[in-house]
Each structure stands twice: as C-alpha cells, then as structure tokens.
Amino acid sequence: MLDRTEIERLAAAAAALRPEWPIKSLCTFLARDHAHRSYADVAIALTAIAVDPKTKTPKRMNELGPWWGAAAAAFGDRANDTRYERCPVDGHRSYPAGNCGACRSEALATEPSETPREHVDIGAGPDLVRAAMRIHGVPTTDELRTRRAAEQQNLTEPGPVTEPMEEA
Known part of the structure; x- marks a missing residue:
C-alpha cells in the first residue's frame, strides 16, 4: 500500500x-x-x-x-511489501500472522462440540399456563385443531342447492 x-x-x-x-x-x-x-x-x-x-x-x-x-x-x-507479517502456515499466507482467519476457523472446527446441557426441571409451569388459559377462555392447541377440522369439513360438504333466480 x-x-x-x-x-x-x-x-x-x-x-x-x-x-x-x-x-x-x-x-x-x-x-x-x-x-x-x-x-x-x-x-x-x-x-x-x-x-x-x-x-x-x-x-x-x-x-x-x-x-x-x-x-x-x-x-x-x-x-510484495505487505506491511505486515504473513501467517507461516501453508495455505494461509494471505492472512496476517497472529490474526489468521483460517487458523481461527480451523481451531473452532477442532474444538469439542457443545457440552451437553443439564436437564432443567420447569416444574408445574406448563400446567399453570394451561390452567390460566382455561380460566380466561383461551382455546388450547387441541381445541383449535378440532375447530379447524370442523371448519374444513363444513367447507367441503355440499351446501343446499338453490334454484337460480328468475329474471324479471
């Protein structure tokens, strides 16, 4: 530069x-x-x-x-005076030494995967939410599925046949 x-x-x-x-x-x-x-x-x-x-x-x-x-x-x-030292690793020479993106990504790839998480007991939380929904009249997922199925069935059933209107 x-x-x-x-x-x-x-x-x-x-x-x-x-x-x-x-x-x-x-x-x-x-x-x-x-x-x-x-x-x-x-x-x-x-x-x-x-x-x-x-x-x-x-x-x-x-x-x-x-x-x-x-x-x-x-x-x-x-x-090719680059004004900074190059990474000495073969294939990484386009990166600066000490700040090589390729070296960092290789290090991340070789790190052990995420440690298993402990099971967290959420206690009665879901049951409390369901009870609050019932008290306030909020439908549950199962109730919504039942309603939606009934609506779909009503849409697919043939409705009453009506006579065409006579022209005056």
Whole structure:
C-alpha cells in the first residue's frame, strides 16, 4: 500500500523521466489507481513505462504488461511489501500472522462440540399456563385443531342447492 509520501516521490521520479507528465496529475493517478500496490511494483512499472517510447500517458500502467512482473523478477518476494507479517502456515499466507482467519476457523472446527446441557426441571409451569388459559377462555392447541377440522369439513360438504333466480 502506498502512502502519500511514496506517491509524491514516485510522481516526481516519473516527471523527471517524462517532463510532459505533470506531478499533480501523476499523484492523482497513482493514488486513485495504484495505491493498493507495493512501492517496488509501482516504482519499477512506472519507470518502465516512462522510458518506453511507445508510452503516451502514464495510464498505460493500467494495462497488463511486462512491467508488472519486473519487480517480482528483480526483488522476488520482497516486491510484495505487505506491511505486515504473513501467517507461516501453508495455505494461509494471505492472512496476517497472529490474526489468521483460517487458523481461527480451523481451531473452532477442532474444538469439542457443545457440552451437553443439564436437564432443567420447569416444574408445574406448563400446567399453570394451561390452567390460566382455561380460566380466561383461551382455546388450547387441541381445541383449535378440532375447530379447524370442523371448519374444513363444513367447507367441503355440499351446501343446499338453490334454484337460480328468475329474471324479471
């Protein structure tokens, strides 16, 4: 990740190589499009396109080109300056050391499952609720099922046949 000072240094270096590229415009371009990259990657890519006679504007950096592999070839893994230590576990290298989400999820997966819960005696609670419902006339679940079945049966039974009304 590039900070403001690094962006200004890179812009000044590119402007020294290509005086027709204004430093302020280079700073804006680098901050907007390449601030997420490492300092070494951007420095080498920017230098490569600045000295290439085919390059008209620095926006050529937005294209795929050999300049992006140049830093890796020159510095190896140091080109990918991530500003923090990587997790040393194979397959977890994209996570920061000491705060690896993959390590945490693996640890959670290997922890023993939830301990069995003790049976809690709720005493007469349900019976008290049923008694209160009866006192206040609230129907029980069984009463509601019986009513619903009766209503369904009434809907499916044929009703009385009525004669069509005569037109006057």
